Ligand SMILES: Nc1ncnc2c1ncn2[C@@H]1O[C@H](COP(=O)(O)OP(=O)(O)OP(=O)(O)O)[C@@H](O)[C@H]1O
């Protein structure tokens with residue numbers, strides 16, 4: 206079980222120290238937002254994630270790729286503890302968020318999820334108005350008194366590049382939008398409470414290429430403010446939008462994690478090369 | 487010929503025999519469906535015909551054959567009178583008294599079954615872990631299957647003598663004594679802003695009224711409790727099905743935003759399942775309106791417009807039971823009153839169905 210020893214941190218730092226670095230200082234200093242340390246997840250007796258150790262740098266896009274059933278969604282759900290909702294699911298190891306293990310007994314998953322947003326594979330807007338969809342997070346977090354809700358809704362919808370299309374119809378049901386618009390509504394909903402991390406589980410797999418391109422552009426923009434972890438089956442997508450790529454293989458094993466360019470041009474692990482070139486998986 | 491066999495979609499003997507059977511099956515199924523429609527229409531016609539006899543002294547058929555109208559009971563008396571005693575020596579036909587009985591039982595029962603049933607459904611759908619749910623659900627369904635006469639015995643043997651009597655004996659009468667005592671300690675009247683207000687006297691009166699509460703064999707409260715308990719499983723079971731049908735996607739979306747269980751239950755699941763939940767309420771109310779055995783044994787046979795929960799009242803169904811097994815001869819006005827009451831009951835249930843339909847249209851499952 207060979208695991209790459211490359212340190213993504215140093216790689217990313219050296220990679221981004223380019224002339225324009227001064228204009229975007231935040232991008233030169235990627236502290237890890239999340240650190241997984243020997244993180245394993247079991248569904249009953251079955252192990253779905255096998256001792257994953259990796260760092261996820263702040264304000265970067267980390268892509269997770271790998272064949273179906275290799276535990277990508279499981280890993281994502283273990284970050285914001287959505288796995289708690291799965292009966293029989295058990296987690297071992299650590300996952301540090303700001304140096305605090307989110308599986309410590311005194312961590313409240315509800316509070317954790319208020320700082321780590323998630324966008325799901327299929328768009329799942331609530332059967333409520335567009336406005337209420339976006340406002341939902343702030344409302345359940347009890348922050349509707351301290352913010353100007355109209356302004357926040359507009360900011361989130363602009364952030365998800367949906368504002369122009371829905372400006373006049375905020376009272377319309379979120380379900381009346383097209384699939385691509387619904388997914389951008391879900392992104393707006395996730396960013397409205399201003400989380401630090403955004404988890405995205407195959408956010409474009411249910412969409413057409415035009416909607417997909419829009420959301421990809423959006424993710425690149427979002428990474429200026431948010432730490433993005435995106436699961437995708439689309440390798441071009443991973444190559445286009447991510448700074449760092451982690452490759453999981455069957456059995457829930459992390460086999461390679463490195464700067465995206467390197468993973469795709471010169472993977473260290475033969476199995477990763479086979480997977481990327483389509484020989485396997 | 488050879489072209490036919492090559493085509494392969496001409497069909498053969500076996501297939502056309504199957505198709506014939508298909509047509510027959512279709513007719514049989516249609517016949518079964520038609521049977522229910524015919525029965526409903528027939529029941530309505532019988533009720534209507536007999537009710538006409540009650541009001542006009544002749545059946546519709548007789549009227550069509552030229553019988554003269556002979557007003558026996560006027561609509562004004564029937565719908566606005568407040569004394570219901572068709573068999574009395576001095577008969578009176580004010581149906582409001584028993585409509586009140588049915589209404590108060592139905593509304594009172596709804597105040598029990600709707601909150602308890604909805605909370606049960608929410609618990610099962612959102613809070614209980616799967617193994618608890620799998621153990622509890624069959625019990626609830628069992629509760630729904632208990633014959634109503636058993637609930638009637640439950641009322642006679644437990645609810646009335648233990649529960650209702652307990653409330654009267656240990657709560658209402660002691661409070662009455664306390665109120666009475668306070669009333670005697672206060673001045674009978676007090677001058678407030680220039681007018682006399684009877685404080686002491688009012689309290690003494692109220693206290694005496696409360697001290698006079700004794701529970702007989704039957705009471706409104708027992709009827710409300712029994713019908714309320716009886717309809718809980720209807721609300722909980724159907725509401726729970728509706729809540730289960732809400733896609734888990736929506737819950738995931740809400741939990742991922744940092745919603746609590748209560749946020750998700752009240753803000754996502756209930757609105758998304760509203761149509762099914764409301765349907766369960768309407769069903770429970772319809773059931774309460776039509777409920778007969780248990781309510782007769784619990785609430786009694788004394789037509790009475792009252793707000794006192796310890797008094798005996800009579801529902802429309804209880805009246806129909808007592809009249810149908812009484813001595814009145816078929817065709818007499820008092821016997822025909824059975825059908826007039828039945829017609830009112832039928833129309834009330836019909837109204838509930840219409841309400842159900844309207845609600846359904848208003849609250850379509852929003853997530854589809
Ligand atoms: N709720 C669950 N209960 C039991 N087993 C599960 C559950 N969810 C996932 N698994 C199992 O865990 C393993 C990893 O599943 P996961 O959904 O994380 O894979 P994935 O990499 O996201 O796959 P895909 O690309 O198809 O979405 C699979 O073997 C799956 O069968």
Ligand SMILES: [Mg+2]
Nearest residue numbers: 277278279406
């Ligand atoms: Mg997945």
